[in-house]
Amino acid sequence: MTEAAVAIERLIQRRAHFELGPVNLTIPKGCVTAIVGPNGSGKSSLFRLMLGLAMPDEGSVRMFGEQVDGAGDAVAYKSRIGYVPEQAIDIEEHLSGDEKAAFTRPWYPGWDVNFYRELLRRFEVDPGMKFRKMSKGMRRKFDLSLAMAHHPELLLLDEPSSGLDPIAWKTMIDTLHRYMEPGDRTIVMASHIVDEVRRLADYIVFIIQGKVLGIYEKDALLESWQTLYVDAGGKTILWKTMPGFRSCDRAGGTTYKIVTEKAGEAEQWLAAHGAALISKQKLELDEILLELR
Structure with missing residues (x-):
């Protein structure tokens, strides 16, 4: 594997009815890694730990070589990441896309308004519409456009195609392929869609009941x-x-x-x-x- 974009060591997160870990996982830079597993297996929890939205009870998470512990400059490393969560944030329902973009933009030095508008056109999203009036698929397309607008080094995508129709799904696949063309960008995605993983992933991580079974090169895995x-x-x-x-x-x-x-x-x-x-x-x-x- 190449240089690590994400390095997780001996990580354990305990909850009342669920335990994640211990997780030892190195995600390579410049590749697409798909995290695959049943619902409730810990995929979304891993994303929250990578973003510092939750802290492990044991072990460590490093993003771009920097420790994620809540004590450092979180803005510095988060500005290099684009994140699409599995569920939209309910308290944003009264906002329009334009209003959320105006709030989000100052946090990202690399924000590219022309690229952002290009993505909206490509996905056929009206940013003036209130989120409460958007369909699930429309909101998904907006969130992906927003997450990519600053040309992040790393995209964290939690079930990115949820709610998308077949045409929008193909547009998303094409957009993510273009995103990866420079060769130094990374995608980590959780997905239940087999064809999505086949088309995008270089590596596959299997996670079941909070346990990571390993990371596998996709083509070698499917051949073996x-x-x-x-x-x-x-x-x-x-x-x-x-x-x-x-x-x-x-x-x-x-x-x-x-x-x-x-x-x-x-x-x-x-x-x-x-x-x-x-x-x-x-x-x-x-x-x-x-x-x-």
């Missing part, structure tokens, strides 16, 4: 997790000793359906044990997540 259909030829084979073994089911006769997370090694193992590989199929991200749960 496969379902193998195997003819055992009547032999008794201990499938659980196969490299990367996750599950096994009978598919009829002497044929077995086997899921492995190390497909290349598993194929060599099958050949060595005299089992015939009939066919294979890559798993989708949601299928991998189900296997990990």
Whole structure:
């Protein structure tokens, strides 16, 4: 991996009915990292910890090499970040987009009004409209435009496509691809949309029940997790000793359906044990997540 945009070490956050961690996670600069997991697994909590909106009970968070602890110059590092939360802020309902932009602009030295207006045009957003009159998708498009207006080094996007129609979704994907073109920018996003992760992510972080299972290079992950259909030829084979073994089911006769997370090694193992590989199929991200749960 390249230089770290975010470094989280031995982090634990305790709540009455939920515990996040311990989390050890390094997110590389210049890449798109998708955080994937079921609802309530801790994705939004991680974002709040990165922004200093909450503090861990143990461990540390570093953004751009700076400790996030509430004691330093939070404005300095937050001005380098664009953030789109999962839920809009209710107390802003009486504001218009223009009014929120006027409030937000002074905090960001890199604010680019022309780029901001270009984004609004691209997403077909009327900034003079009150938030209470905007649809969920319209508000989402405004929030993304606002978060990107100062050309942030890091975008934190919590379910960025929530409420978007297919055309707006494609516009968002194209806009984020353009954002990454300079090569020194970073996106960390939480998403349930498999195609979104496929199109954008370089790395994938799996988080389940507050536990981070690791960070994986996307293409290598999708290549290694496969379902193998195997003819055992009547032999008794201990499938659980196969490299990367996750599950096994009978598919009829002497044929077995086997899921492995190390497909290349598993194929060599099958050949060595005299089992015939009939066919294979890559798993989708949601299928991998189900296997990990």
